[in-house]
Amino acid sequence: MVITPPPPLPGEQSTGIGTSIELFSGGGGLALAMHNVGFRHLLAVELDKRACATLRANRAIDYTPDAADPVYLDDRWPLIEGDVAKVDFTRWEDKVDAVAGGVPCQPWSLGGVGKGYDDPRNMWPELFRCVRDTRPKVIIAENVKGLLRPSFRPYYDYILRELAAPFEQRVDGEDWRDHDKRLTKTLATGKYDPTERYDVKYLCVNAADYGVPQIRHRVFVVAFRKDLSIDWDFPAPTHSAEALANAQADGSYWAEHNLPAPAATMPPLLPVPQNTQRWRTLRDAIASLPDPLGDKVEHPDWLHHYGWPGAREYPGHTANLLDRPAKTVKAGVHGVPGGETVLRDDVGSIRYMTVREVARVMTFPDNWKLDGPRGEQMRQLGNAVPVELATVIARSVREALK
Template sequence: MIEQREDHREVGTSVELFAGGGGLAMALHEAGFRHLLLNEFAKRACETLRANQATKWLGTGHVPQGFDDPWPLIEGPVQDVDFTYLNGKVDVLAGGPPCQPFSLGGDHKGHEDERNMFPQFFRAVRETRPRAFICENVRGLLRPSFAPYFQYIVNELSMPFVERGDTSWEDHNEQIIAAKAVEPDGTDEAAQRYVVFVTPVNAADFGVPQVRNRVIIVGFRLDLGVDTEVWEKFRPRKTHSEASLNNELRDPRSAYWRRHKKVPAAVRKQVIARTPVVSPDDDELRFKPWRTLRDAVMGNPDAFPALPPLPQTGLIDYEEHPESPATNHIGWPGARVYTGHTPNLLDRPAKTVKAGVHGVPGGESVMMLDDGTHRYMTVRETARVMTFPDDWKPVDPRGEQMRQLGNAVPVLLGQRFAEAVSDVLRSVAESAGSEDESSRAA
């Protein structure tokens, strides 16, 4: 489902924290960034990264020079990683600090939760001084109860060199606000500040076949001259809408039903009957239709690259299809449907994929089939919903594979933001080059 680049021209360098199963890492790579370092703590996630494109970190003397070189991986706590050897070498620092402290599925402890890794992200910004950063987290971070701490996150990201020390985060926030009020004295001080932009998103609006509400925080070093006008010019725009999907589902001759022509007529009628009518004046119709779970698992020739269908027989029990175009398409028994545990519908985007305590939470992992039966989604089907490519190789056991997917950034969503950051950095570099030429000419 990922919109893969036809060419892999390098656009910059990157470092990623909390790499997990590699969703955001793949997104940055597809956008053209060369990974200088990845860090991940979870043992199984590290095994998955190594099974794909990561390799053991070889020390501070080794900095990859080739775009397709293996991604150096430091396995272990981020608190133990010294990033200073990469100072001045990083274009983009990226990562999604563990979301459980702020997630509706977590304990809601926020800054008091020991899993809160935002302070480590702040430290990595100080030590690498990247030109830009991309930080992804759950929409729960924007809840009113977390509003003061979220504003502190934004403030510290904008002034990462105002270190906290032993003070409380509230007192530190006041220090940051006071320091921010003083205009930077020259380029060196401006290079220690960042302009920060916060964008709430629903991944379905960007072509991901899943309703996934998140917040993306993007920042640029102040000395680059990126302002709101520049970010507004390049930031990712919504491309897909629910209204367009509903409009297409209600038309039995639409491209959607031609694409899925094997759907039984009775099922098609049921879908049309339960789909809301869309006004022809609805402005949302200018977007492409949301992609659906059926698009992800039953095949979508309109995607790039085209998605072949995944076999659908024999998936009520432990069985992998040797004829499947992708691995990890294995059935899992015991799926149930009851109040509060409702399945995914094929002709809607999937529900939010969650990590869950055991990797297979409430109805998010179950889907209703055309014959009225239901089953668990396979790891490969879930990976497609997260827009991971079919050659992604997760490492056993299944629960850990599902956990890595639930914790990941959808590759397509991450790529859209990585490409936008790349466009901004290229734009400011071209502007700086033009100014230099003008100065020399004068």
């Protein structure tokens, strides 16, 4: 039986259900999800100055070594702006329940140059170092599905083995393949310290299957420390394409939006996997927003809600459809960040989505402030973990730790 701690008394503040360190925090999607389910951030680390400014504008404060760790869940998140390789985590040894982070995706992205383990931006070794320094109960990492490409798969299997035995360190000058052989041999032995081993699971998920109004495939890795003996698995999908097709076929979807059902003949209803809800669509995400007032004119009632000129379509660059989940929001590895966030409205016209609309697609709250000009705001959104997807994973981890 899961025992939920009592809520704080009136006038008291909650200390949360556990502590966490957030690496590669970016614009704050995963960090916000962890916070929302009750993890109290002891530290957040991020290199990008615009992302750091976003974190400060919402929940973060600059870390100072002499300051005490946060005591309450709603305390500001201590933030280090800088290279994670220069951060000493030993202060938090045995004080951290969770280490979480969206490991930088550029080395593995299908849209990037794909250098993988030879890319200096490969930050998995820094994640492992943080784990060794803090010995968390659980590790949560998110990355692009490019890690599962056949060309990278041997290295990804190595990452998983290294996460299972992070204290079997790679020595200076050792090729990762030689280290992998040592790890394989070590993991095959029956004698080990369970506080230095982790049970590792990974899964490539589609954010749309968990209530995010966007087709977005990402790999999550979750690892619980072995001495906890936690039997955990990924949450089952809660939404499905079949349920959306049925809602549009039987007319209930159109009735929700006070729209006439299309005149075309409706297909037969489809079996719905495990009674899932329908996928959420772009229309669902932005229906309550007014139309943008005009190009570069900020709406007085909505943060980051302004039009942008120059929307167009061409082969390989097509508009989002209102009655489907949005396409994957991209950070602009090639081209302008947000350059593909074009939508086609009900009269057939196209326009760029506003930053607020894209934030809705990424399931950020409407009061989440993004620093910088439009391109930098879009880059942060494209690099982020959708808040609702991360919340599903974080909530499941929280319940397991209880």
